[in-house]
Amino acid sequence: MQKSQYNSTIMENNVEFAKDYLQKVKGSIDEKLEKVLNDEIESAKKIYPEHIVDIFDAYADVARRGGKRLRAAMTFSTYKMMGGDNDDIAYDLGVIIELIHAYILLIDDFADRSPARRGGPTAHEFIRSKLAKYESKEKEHISDSLAVVAALTGNHLALKLLAQMDIEAEVYRKINQSLHQKFIITTYGEILDIYTSLTQSISEQEITNLLKWKTGVYTFENPMHVGAILAGTQDQKIFENISKYALPLGIAFQVKDDMLGIFGESTETGKSNLDDLKEGKVTLLIQHCLEHGSEEQKEQIRAILGNRYLDDSDLELVRVILMESGSQDYAQTLAENYINMAKNVVEKEFPNETPEAEKKFLLGIADYILARNK
Numbered sequence: 001m002q003k004s005q006y007n008s009t010i011m012e013n014n015v016e017f018a019k020d021y022l023q024k025v026k027g028s029i030d031e032k033l034e035k036v037l038n039d040e041i042e043s044a045k046k047i048y049p050e051h052i053v054d055i056f057d058a059y060a061d062v063a064r065r066g067g068k069r070l071r072a073a074m075t076f077s078t079y080k081m082m083g084g085d086n087d088d089i090a091y092d093l094g095v096i097i098e099l100i101h102a103y104i105l106l107i108d109d110f111a112d113r114s115p116a117r118r119g120g121p122t123a124h125e126f127i128r129s130k131l132a133k134y135e136s137k138e139k140e141h142i143s144d145s146l147a148v149v150a151a152l153t154g155n156h157l158a159l160k161l162l163a164q165m166d167i168e169a170e171v172y173r174k175i176n177q178s179l180h181q182k183f184i185i186t187t188y189g190e191i192l193d194i195y196t197s198l199t200q201s202i203s204e205q206e207i208t209n210l211l212k213w214k215t216g217v218y219t220f221e222n223p224m225h226v227g228a229i230l231a232g233t234q235d236q237k238i239f240e241n242i243s244k245y246a247l248p249l250g251i252a253f254q255v256k257d258d259m260l261g262i263f264g265e266s267t268e269t270g271k272s273n274l275d276d277l278k279e280g281k282v283t284l285l286i287q288h289c290l291e292h293g294s295e296e297q298k299e300q301i302r303a304i305l306g307n308r309y310l311d312d313s314d315l316e317l318v319r320v321i322l323m324e325s326g327s328q329d330y331a332q333t334l335a336e337n338y339i340n341m342a343k344n345v346v347e348k349e350f351p352n353e354t355p356e357a358e359k360k361f362l363l364g365i366a367d368y369i370l371a372r373n374k
Helices: 003-045 050-064 070-081 087-112 123-130 139-163 169-198 204-230 236-263 275-279 284-292 295-304 312-324 327-348 356-371
Strands: none
Touching: 003 050, 003 070, 003 087, 003 139, 003 356, 050 087, 050 123, 050 139, 070 087, 070 204, 070 356, 087 123, 087 139, 087 169, 087 204, 123 139, 139 169, 169 204, 204 236, 204 284, 236 275, 236 284, 236 312, 236 327, 236 356, 275 312, 284 295, 284 312, 284 327, 295 312, 312 327, 327 356
């Protein structure tokens, strides 16, 4: 067998292992999450009117549509990698991470004015349907406002559960501190993301910073750090190496996500291919075209970005432009380079005693990011 075929076989095996690992974690997380949400809803119904509790159900509905539970899996795998042996408590922390994730999704969907999330309505659209019977002209604003409040409720539910975990006070303090520190970074990334909709003049470095602050920290570094803290890790070098793996992985994840946003199948991704274009989002794909495309291509892209009335013919035009300008190939190569950076850290800088299962999972997740179609 040639070396390239051998490497390809290893990558495929690692990807399949990562998928199985994710599925195992997802089953435990979904079960615990469902209980948490049901307990909160039943408890709330004893105190508040049903139509008020229905608003929280918009948050719960999105939280239940949990996708792969990637962030919980990153928490769990790092906990195990660092010698943790209480799976149940690691899953509890994973649930908290996923509840916070759902909170972020509601805010993000509101900011993006997205109509769909994971094959269903976004929370503000869910609430809009609940308010359909009212005559008020302010229903849209009220629905958006209620979605934001429902998100805050979910976030504070997560933080309450964290405070109730049966862990040492110092471990709780460190997890709590790390969570808040990482989410402050994430909010600055979100601010930059929203701010870029005001202008099409943004550099590749600015977008890379955005992806690092918003996706790298939030999706990979944060859950991995808290998983390590839960396991009792204190060596700062380990946290640094985790970050050296997590941040490039996050950038690659978002580059691939942005590519799927244009070239993926909406039935697979669960959201419209037109969302990012209507929002006027300058992704690395778009930025490369605006910098390196022909004058005609640049003019066409600029005219399409931010137009709320785009249709499928506009999407097809964008796809052709991004392919012909070389922007699609550039983004793919960029994602591959960041993935290789992350994998090199696992293979060369993680401790020799790293458990084989967790090492295989981290390598498999990296390759899975490039292979995914949703």
